[in-house]
Amino acid sequence: MNGRFLTGHGRFSIFSILFGLVYTAAFFFNVAAFKYYPVVHQFHVADQPKTAGPPISWYGWIVAALLVSLPIALLVPRRLADRLSPTWAGLIPAALVLIVLIYEKRWFF
Amino acid sequence: MITTLLIAHGLLAVALLGAITHQALSTARRASAARTFVGRFRAVGAAHYTNAIVILFIVTSIFGALLYPPYRLDVRPTLEDLDMRAANGVFEIKEHLAAIGLGLLPAYWFFWRAAPTAESLVARRYLTWILAFVIWWNFLVGHVLNNIRGLFE
Numbered sequence: 001m002n003g004r005f006l007t008g009h010g011r012f013s014i015f016s017i018l019f020g021l022v023y024t025a026a027f028f029f030n031v032a033a034f035k036y037y038p039v040v041h042q043f044h045v046a047d048q049p050k051t052a053g054p055p056i057s058w059y060g061w062i063v064a065a066l067l068v069s070l071p072i073a074l075l076v077p078r079r080l081a082d083r084l085s086p087t088w089a090g091l092i093p094a095a096l097v098l099i100v101l102i103y104e105k106r107w108f109f
Numbered sequence: 110m111i112t113t114l115l116i117a118h119g120l121l122a123v124a125l126l127g128a129i130t131h132q133a134l135s136t137a138r139r140a141s142a143a144r145t146f147v148g149r150f151r152a153v154g155a156a157h158y159t160n161a162i163v164i165l166f167i168v169t170s171i172f173g174a175l176l177y178p179p180y181r182l183d184v185r186p187t188l189e190d191l192d193m194r195a196a197n198g199v200f201e202i203k204e205h206l207a208a209i210g211l212g213l214l215p216a217y218w219f220f221w222r223a224a225p226t227a228e229s230l231v232a233r234r235y236l237t238w239i240l241a242f243v244i245w246w247n248f249l250v251g252h253v254l255n256n257i258r259g260l261f262e
Contacts, residue, residue, distance in 0.1 A: 009229070012219035016236075019212030027205060038178035056181055058204050059174065065212060086228045089216040090235020093209060097239060100205045107198020 010081025011073045013089035018069035020096045023061055028103070032060025033067060111179050115255070118172040122248050125165040128158045133241035136234045159221040162240070163214050170207055173247075177204075184254065196257060203250045210243040 026032060034043050039053025048055070073081075134147075135155035180200075188196045213236055220233040 009216070009219050009223060009232075012215045013232075016213050016216035020209045023205075023208045023212060036178070038182055054181055054185075056177055058177065058208070062208050062211065065208070069212070086220065086232035087235075089220070090232045090239070093213050093239050094235060096209055097206065097242065100202060100209070104198055104202045104205070107194050107201065 007082050008078075009086055009089070010078060010084050011076065013084055013086060014076055014081055015069050015073035016089055017092045018072055019065045020093045022068045023065035024096050024099060026061040026064045027057070030057060031064065032057040033063040034060040036060070111176070114172060114176055118169060118176060119251070119255075121165055121169040121172060122244075122251065125162065125169055125244055126248050128162050128165065129237070129241045129244050131155065132158045132162065133237050136237050156221050159218060163218050166210060166214060166240070166244070170211055173207060173251075188257070193257070196254060199250045200254060203247045206243040206246055210240055213240060 034045050035047070035055035035057050036043050036059055037048055037052040037055050040048075042048075042052070044052075044055075131150065131153045132155045134151045135153055137151070185197060185200075216232070217236040217240060220229050220236060223229045225233075
């Protein structure tokens with residue numbers, strides 16, 4: 001501890017918070033880094049015709065979240081990152097879980 | 110091959126479930142005297158589970174990712190044909206929670222390694238309980254979907 005802030009946690013917290021936020025935004029707006037077409041065993045950035053079968057966007061959403069959150073977490077100066085309260089690292093992911101549950105209730109009603 | 114992968118995925122999930130449940134309950138409140146089953150269950154060296162939980166979560170997720178294409182091609186169309194919207198819905202939630210859980214792991218790992226200060230203990234408790242919820246949800250949904258024909262047909 002430096003007297004005011006817990007040291008070292010900032011980059012870890014920023015990564016975890018951003019990853020969840022970007023993933024949630026990616027699936028909400030269906031923006032994937034790529035899609036996998038299991039019928040033809042191919043990855044594509046652009047949407048394919050229906051003959052390629054149903055796509056899987058999940059891998060692409062995760063990679064999109066990683067590509068955004070990792071560089072930002074590494075580039076933010078450590079001293080600045082550590083000013084973030086550790087509580088946010090728990091609160092924001094908890095809120096994201098709640099948002100996912102609320103959004104996906106469309107399957108049940 | 111798929112069956113082997115599915116069984117391995119399930120076994121890893123059981124180990125993960127046990128580890129996270131021990132750890133989450135240990136953070137619930139100060140461990141009571143280890144006289145009861147629950148007291149003994151809670152009175153574990155919770156920090157020692159952290160690395161195992163991180164590794165198990167990642168490996169279980171990789172196995173789940175490998176099983177996704179057969180699910181998308183074989184299971185999901187069957188559920189749609191049977192008009193089981195809720196079953197597809199719980200799987201959608203499972204995939205989102207797995208992703209959010211993967212993203213949580215670095216912060217979770219850090220706060221279990223950090224010196225226990227008042228603020229790090231709060232973050233540790235939040236993150237552990239979120240992961241516990243994710244793991245329990247995914248475990249139960251995985252098993253229900255795996256057995257859904259026997260359960261609901």
